Amino acid sequence: LLTWLRYGEVHASTNEVGAYDKVKFQKALLEIRSLTNEKIQDFRPKIEKLCGRSGVAFVLIPPLPKTCLSGAAYWSGGKTPVIQQSLRHKTNDHFWFTFFHEAAHILLHNPKALYADDESGKSDGVEKQANDFATEILIGKKELAAFIAKKPTTAEEVKQFASSRGIHPGIVVGMLQHHEVIPWSQLNNLKAKFQWGSN
Numbered sequence: 001l002l003t004w005l006r007y008g009e010v011h012a013s014t015n016e017v018g019a020y021d022k023v024k025f026q027k028a029l030l031e032i033r034s035l036t037n038e039k040i041q042d043f044r045p046k047i048e049k050l051c052g053r054s055g056v057a058f059v060l061i062p063p064l065p066k067t068c069l070s071g072a073a074y075w076s077g078g079k080t081p082v083i084q085q086s087l088r089h090k091t092n093d094h095f096w097f098t099f100f101h102e103a104a105h106i107l108l109h110n111p112k113a114l115y116a117d118d119e120s121g122k123s124d125g126v127e128k129q130a131n132d133f134a135t136e137i138l139i140g141k142k143e144l145a146a147f148i149a150k151k152p153t154t155a156e157e158v159k160q161f162a163s164s165r166g167i168h169p170g171i172v173v174g175m176l177q178h179h180e181v182i183p184w185s186q187l188n189n190l191k192a193k194f195q196w197g198s199n
Contacts, residue, residue, distance in 0.1 A: 004064045008084035009076050012057035020055030028054045036168040040194050056081045063088045071098040072116040073105035081106040092192040093174025097134050104133035
């Protein structure tokens with residue numbers, strides 16, 4: 001874990017990052033949300049630039065064996081906030097939820113703390129707040145609840161809802177799976193797949 005984080009911190013130090021500006025970062029997140037339908041090789045440099053302009057370093061670092069990490073948020077040297085992701089799950093629903101989850105830690109939580117999110121992490125108040133933030137910005141909590149209430153199970157229903165929210169349908173599939181509306185094996189063909197070496 002420490003090695004993976006250190007890799008990210010070193011890489012982040014090479015990014016062109018200005019002084020952190022919370023308002024600029026909030027605006028940048030809205031622009032970044034509009035990128036969910038793009039391919040990773042197209043949106044990755046845009047995320048780096050938008051985050052960098054608002055004073056946040058964004059880095060992708062391959063996962064190390066036995067770390068089981070999807071992402072982390074921390075302040076490098078106590079000055080520069082960093083969002084670090086691993087692409088461990090290699091699908092866009094995990095990538096985008098993780099990104100906005102980590103962004104919430106930067107925006108809302110203690111800058112002196114390290115937030116490393118893995119499968120064994122506790123679902124405390126801070127993590128719930130970050131999850132709620134990610135859900136709200138990606139889909140909208142009320143909108144998601146209303147869609148879930150319809151018990152959608154088909155690709156067409158997912159595509160129509162995703163289009164109405166302006167996001168990639170794979171993200172909606174991930175949400176439905178997480179909320180146990182559909183099994184983890186269903187509709188995965190709607191997710192975009194990410195591979196190291198093609199991004």
